[in-house]
Amino acid sequence: METYGPLSLHVPEPEVRPGDTPDFSSVKIPKAGSVPRPEIDADPRDIRDLAYSIIRVLDREGEAVGPWAGSLSPDELMAGLRHMMTLRAFDARMVMAQRQGKTSFYMQHMGEEAVSCAFRRALAPGDMNFPTYRQAGLLIAGDYPMVDMMNQIFSNEADPIKGRQLPVMYSSKEHGFFSISGNLGTQYIQAVGWAMASAISRDTKIAAGWIGDGSTAESDFHAALVFASTYRAPVVLNIVNNQWAISTFQGIARGGSGTFAARGLGFGIPALRVDGNDYLAVHAVAKWAVERARRGLGPTLIEHVTYRVGAHSTSDDPSAYRPKTESDAWPLGDPILRLKNHLIRLGTWSVERHKQMEAEILDTVIAAQKQAEKNGTLHAGGKPSVRDMFEGVYAEMPPHLRRQRQKAGV
Amino acid sequence: METYGPLSLHVPEPEVRPGDTPDFSSVKIPKAGSVPRPEIDADPRDIRDLAYSIIRVLDREGEAVGPWAGSLSPDELMAGLRHMMTLRAFDARMVMAQRQGKTSFYMQHMGEEAVSCAFRRALAPGDMNFPTYRQAGLLIAGDYPMVDMMNQIFSNEADPIKGRQLPVMYSSKEHGFFSISGNLGTQYIQAVGWAMASAISRDTKIAAGWIGDGSTAESDFHAALVFASTYRAPVVLNIVNNQWAISTFQGIARGGSGTFAARGLGFGIPALRVDGNDYLAVHAVAKWAVERARRGLGPTLIEHVTYRVGAHSTSDDPSAYRPKTESDAWPLGDPILRLKNHLIRLGTWSVERHKQMEAEILDTVIAAQKQAEKNGTLHAGGKPSVRDMFEGVYAEMPPHLRRQRQKAGV
Amino acid sequence: MPRMTMIEAIRSAMDVSMGRDEKVVVFGEDVGYFGGVFRCTAGLQQKYGTSRCFDTPISELGIVGAAIGMAAYGLRPCVEIQFADYVYPAYDQIVSEAARLRYRSAGQFTCPIVIRMPTGGGIFGGQTHSQSPEALFTHVSGLKVVVPSNPADAKGLLIAAIEDPDPVIFLEPKRLYNGPFDGHHDRPIMAWSKHELSEVPDGHYSVPLGKAAIRREGSAVTVLAYGTMVYVAQAAAEETGIDAEIIDLRTLLPLDLDAVVASVKKTGRCVIVHEATLTSGFGAELAALVQEHCFYHLEAPIQRVTGWDTPYPHAQEWDYFPGPKRVGEALVAAMEA
Amino acid sequence: MPRMTMIEAIRSAMDVSMGRDEKVVVFGEDVGYFGGVFRCTAGLQQKYGTSRCFDTPISELGIVGAAIGMAAYGLRPCVEIQFADYVYPAYDQIVSEAARLRYRSAGQFTCPIVIRMPTGGGIFGGQTHSQSPEALFTHVSGLKVVVPSNPADAKGLLIAAIEDPDPVIFLEPKRLYNGPFDGHHDRPIMAWSKHELSEVPDGHYSVPLGKAAIRREGSAVTVLAYGTMVYVAQAAAEETGIDAEIIDLRTLLPLDLDAVVASVKKTGRCVIVHEATLTSGFGAELAALVQEHCFYHLEAPIQRVTGWDTPYPHAQEWDYFPGPKRVGEALVAAMEA
Numbered sequence A, B: 001m002e003t004y005g006p007l008s009l010h011v012p013e014p015e016v017r018p019g020d021t022p023d024f025s026s027v028k029i030p031k032a033g034s035v036p037r038p039e040i041d042a043d044p045r046d047i048r049d050l051a052y053s054i055i056r057v058l059d060r061e062g063e064a065v066g067p068w069a070g071s072l073s074p075d076e077l078m079a080g081l082r083h084m085m086t087l088r089a090f091d092a093r094m095v096m097a098q099r100q101g102k103t104s105f106y107m108q109h110m111g112e113e114a115v116s117c118a119f120r121r122a123l124a125p126g127d128m129n130f131p132t133y134r135q136a137g138l139l140i141a142g143d144y145p146m147v148d149m150m151n152q153i154f155s156n157e158a159d160p161i162k163g164r165q166l167p168v169m170y171s172s173k174e175h176g177f178f179s180i181s182g183n184l185g186t187q188y189i190q191a192v193g194w195a196m197a198s199a200i201s202r203d204t205k206i207a208a209g210w211i212g213d214g215s216t217a218e219s220d221f222h223a224a225l226v227f228a229s230t231y232r233a234p235v236v237l238n239i240v241n242n243q244w245a246i247s248t249f250q251g252i253a254r255g256g257s258g259t260f261a262a263r264g265l266g267f268g269i270p271a272l273r274v275d276g277n278d279y280l281a282v283h284a285v286a287k288w289a290v291e292r293a294r295r296g297l298g299p300t301l302i303e304h305v306t307y308r309v310g311a312h313s314t315s316d317d318p319s320a321y322r323p324k325t326e327s328d329a330w331p332l333g334d335p336i337l338r339l340k341n342h343l344i345r346l347g348t349w350s351v352e353r354h355k356q357m358e359a360e361i362l363d364t365v366i367a368a369q370k371q372a373e374k375n376g377t378l379h380a381g382g383k384p385s386v387r388d389m390f391e392g393v394y395a396e397m398p399p400h401l402r403r404q405r406q407k408a409g410v
Numbered sequence C, D: 001m002p003r004m005t006m007i008e009a010i011r012s013a014m015d016v017s018m019g020r021d022e023k024v025v026v027f028g029e030d031v032g033y034f035g036g037v038f039r040c041t042a043g044l045q046q047k048y049g050t051s052r053c054f055d056t057p058i059s060e061l062g063i064v065g066a067a068i069g070m071a072a073y074g075l076r077p078c079v080e081i082q083f084a085d086y087v088y089p090a091y092d093q094i095v096s097e098a099a100r101l102r103y104r105s106a107g108q109f110t111c112p113i114v115i116r117m118p119t120g121g122g123i124f125g126g127q128t129h130s131q132s133p134e135a136l137f138t139h140v141s142g143l144k145v146v147v148p149s150n151p152a153d154a155k156g157l158l159i160a161a162i163e164d165p166d167p168v169i170f171l172e173p174k175r176l177y178n179g180p181f182d183g184h185h186d187r188p189i190m191a192w193s194k195h196e197l198s199e200v201p202d203g204h205y206s207v208p209l210g211k212a213a214i215r216r217e218g219s220a221v222t223v224l225a226y227g228t229m230v231y232v233a234q235a236a237a238e239e240t241g242i243d244a245e246i247i248d249l250r251t252l253l254p255l256d257l258d259a260v261v262a263s264v265k266k267t268g269r270c271v272i273v274h275e276a277t278l279t280s281g282f283g284a285e286l287a288a289l290v291q292e293h294c295f296y297h298l299e300a301p302i303q304r305v306t307g308w309d310t311p312y313p314h315a316q317e318w319d320y321f322p323g324p325k326r327v328g329e330a331l332v333a334a335m336e337a
């Protein structure tokens, strides 16, 4: 009889830890413009390669190149730059506000601004996003008032969701932004259900689901892929791979598979990877997928390859688990800088005008914050009422809650 | 602005329904012997094709051909034939016993006997299966006493699990057969956990998980693939694709993906499809996968392509949802007949001896049943005690259960 | 008026609702072409097409998760979980999502879904086809929980549930599908056609959620029951000759506390009956409320007659099931206390 | 004796257990290299290696499902769910699998796992970092449910849980991690070092499951509490001057009914306090048991002071939290009834 050596458990580890020198040499970055752009009705089996590459438009010189270039006009690009810069300025102010005790908690987007800002511009009115907490760009680029975002963050008396939810868990039906849950993953299958409902109703609207790299391990991810594949739901399923899930590197969720996008292939769902720090590439891929969905061609899975530059949240300190300078080494660069350089290269932009816009944006954000603070902050000023705590559990308040409200004296 | 036509919901439908003529022309059956056999340490990326083909050994003439042939001696093949015939005879008797009211419920294996019977013979002592209700072949081929199976089915006083579980929900640690749950899918991730434990303990044992085609939609399937892939667990993950999930054809669970095996590819897990009605092929593929696991090379996903000839359970009547003659049209034939023909062709078997063995087996099954019935059947004779109902909820009975047992007067 | 079984009444409720409102959609495992393993949706796909009644993959999470998304879009999904025992994979979607969506979005998104599921034992279904998980839902703010006990209620309550703006857990006592059952498993089966509450109007009507029904008036002791246990309680009252008032709660959340309190204040005694396990069962909440609201009227301890705190066994089904004998003993004890 | 915070005590329990028994393994989200978002597992990977303490993918189902398989193999997994609010994806594995494995296999396979999770509010965590889901587990036969209230108990109970042959749900009141908290959120934070129960032996010891502790002896009214509410009750007793007897249940399932009954028989009055929502909360079971076993001793209705039947709000946290004022009012009402 054969003898076998003892087994051992393989636990994936990142290549570097605090104290080590950052190293992204294992991340293969194809040249900008090198990945082909198939027709939207291409047979999914013929485009499996897209799940293992990275679609990129902006090259090192800031030139837009290849078949995915050209989806946006210079004006649209300018708007994109403004959105990303606004989101970054907004984040910086809110992180500060959290430190000042004006809110309990905040989550920023640094480095990932292109993903939600560019994607939003590929949607049509009436389409619905099912976001995570790291896609506020969908609101900013969708012209949701910053003051309302801040009112929610400050849980003040003008908070559109009445102080009931954690900061950043926005909700705006009007702006195509589904209520954020807090439970990871749950919204992914809901996005598919919403899209199925649109198809059942013979509507033309589509849905977009959002999930983080780490959260693809959740069950809802699987349910979403199963249902989207079976019913060919008009939905775009986005995975934002920012390399980290709190302290856990993406290798733990990704395991032996080459990429997260590859998860779609087993379902016959076209799966594309895109440079998430390239505004033009994200927009082009989003447009392709949205068009597929709206033409009744079914779901698309998009993996946005990006990097979480900041801490997971204001409760987190990443220096405990990754090198402090890792973000500098990230090979896909900074999305704002890259778009800025592209616009400068196009000749429609300059370093001076950029600085000027930066200042303008900061003023706008500060003005919005002033206005929001008039409505109160978490521990000071106007608050949602205690009555609001009892309302809205049901459409109509049932007797037992009415009794409890009375007991509470409100 | 572009206009778009209304969307509509795609609901997959089987090609035929009751009254139609069975049609399996869409099921592509490669020639026996045509699929290559890679080394067990082949790079998963190089063997993706195996997820879209079907590994077959026995050809139409009953010859064992190709690179997957030769894993079994004639004696072993004879044992396999006996196991499959025993399982079929056992099933027939138990279906009858259910009709006679000797048990509440039964689930048979007709057409799928090769899958569990052949797989079992590729395992080593100490390995653990995490089966569904349709792998009793693991017990029969693992020499678990038929009488004990029947005692469980009859919920009688000798029932090894004391009347607590539905019939066919066997459990035998000693025989490497994990307790069957009744909740679909749950055992799949448990199999991975067991395998991880073996690796953590630097043991040499491996686990095998089992799931039906329909149940691959459950969340546990995803969790199993995620964990198996991340920790390279020494586990073989089996999908028994018998084309149906009660009344639901496999297209509902499979959706747009070509095959169930393809689900493994997104995780970097080698995925193989095998002719589940070919005892030799199942055994050869099982052996390959078991060897991979035991050598520390990680998980393998196997899709066994077979057909559920009988009703889902004794509560089901398939004529309501599929053509009565569909099973006759199933292109992979009958596993017992195919192995019988192979043995005859080898010259070690004959029609007469086969008939004789059939009769012998029937006698053995009847004898076992007589013996089991002495211990009682569901509504007659010896029963598990009411005390047994209160025992075993915990290792030690807590006070509240003791009070309840006293109240029940037992 | 036509007579219907509980299955026919439930089917009729969906049929009527789908006919009146094209936003109503029905789906679940084996629910489409085949019409459900208990046949509750038989014929609906043929009548309303595959995009309004369809089969799903075996993923309870997917069924409920998709339903929530559809409800957010504006549809009114009425989905089936094949057995209540299999609802747990969907538990997160129900508890964390459906139940809180209205609240957490301040009404921007709502979740008018109905989750139907066969519940309870009595069919030798063993531990995975017999459970009564109602208390796992009554603890969840934002849900409503309904358990009908007869065809007329089943139809009216299901229509009300489908029209309700909030998520409703609709538990169908499977042992009642084909006839009332009083726990005397060794006696001939009674058909619905013999029971007055099998008279069910063909068209649209509803039975309001949150209202109990008195099934038997009495002055000696109040029995709180729902589903199958209503018949068991009736049998126990008749067999003991105790003048029990039997209240069929019908909706557990929100509860018709007024009806409960009025009765207990009248009788001064209370027995609570359910099939689910004792500890933290819904009977606990009922007992807590009754003692709180009727403390000065109570002449005896409130008793609970329930399933034991074990998994639902297969062979010992009738030792587990709280039948008329055990309920009768409790009635006697309540009177003698 | 060293002084420890609750976090240190919990960490020490795992450390001691891993040191004594190599079958003990620890894993969960962010549990390995980083040592957990609350730092409860800090240092364990470094000490015992990656195959005994490791990070997992974000799948609560996977964490518990794998743990069950490992336990069936013979290991003793002690896993962390990052917040109790996120346990629902694992609910099916816990309820249908872990809880019933011993029973359904007649002891051939057992499931000695511990599922640790931070529970309760008071940290402005909103509806997804504040829940107290204990009652969703106490209804499940086959589980044990533990809620420690101080470092000394936390360590001893966790060691007992890890050594227990059956699955244990171990709920850690996160508001107590760094100090006792009596609900006066506007007062300075108290550190554990000032509290006598932060004296924790370094080595191995255990506190038996199923035994309550009397935190304050008294004769006027019995308060049943656990976790954070123990301190709230103490504050309420002191502030009202009512001579309350405060029982810290420590284990909810199995419950130390003897201790409860003895106290209520002595005081004749009972107030139950928990942070979870009222309806079908664990307080319901306690109230049901107390009235059943102490009916003839009760001089006033049993009261429950709990979180309201709403999701846990963010801004209105202190209006939701059942603080010393509300508990004090209940004590007064119990005395005046």
Ligand SMILES: Cc1ncc(C[n+]2csc(CCOP(=O)(O)OP(=O)(O)O)c2C)c(N)n1
Pocket: A132, A134, A182, A183, A184, A211, A212, A213, A214, A215, A216, A240, A242, A244, A245, A246, A308, A312, D029, D058, D082, D086, D089
């Ligand atoms: C069901 C559930 N489990 C755990 C958590 C705790 N948690 C919050 S964020 C997070 C990491 C998510 O990582 P990823 O999906 O990669 O998203 P990212 O934060 O990187 O955008 C975890 C574990 C949660 N919110 N919900």
Ligand SMILES: Cc1ncc(C[n+]2csc(CCOP(=O)(O)OP(=O)(O)O)c2C)c(N)n1
Pocket: B134, B182, B183, B184, B211, B212, B213, B214, B215, B216, B240, B242, B244, B245, B246, B308, B312, C029, C058, C082, C086, C089
């Ligand atoms: C969680 C859960 N959901 C639903 C069921 C009901 N059910 C029992 S068998 C079955 C079909 C399973 O089909 P498949 O996985 O293909 O296995 P097969 O019966 O064909 O072997 C269903 C839906 C269940 N047992 N568990």
Ligand SMILES: [Mg+2]
Pocket: A212, A213, A214, A240, A241, A242, A243, A244, A245, A246
């Ligand atoms: Mg991430």
Ligand SMILES: [Mg+2]
Pocket: B212, B213, B214, B240, B241, B242, B243, B244, B245, B246
């Ligand atoms: Mg099947």
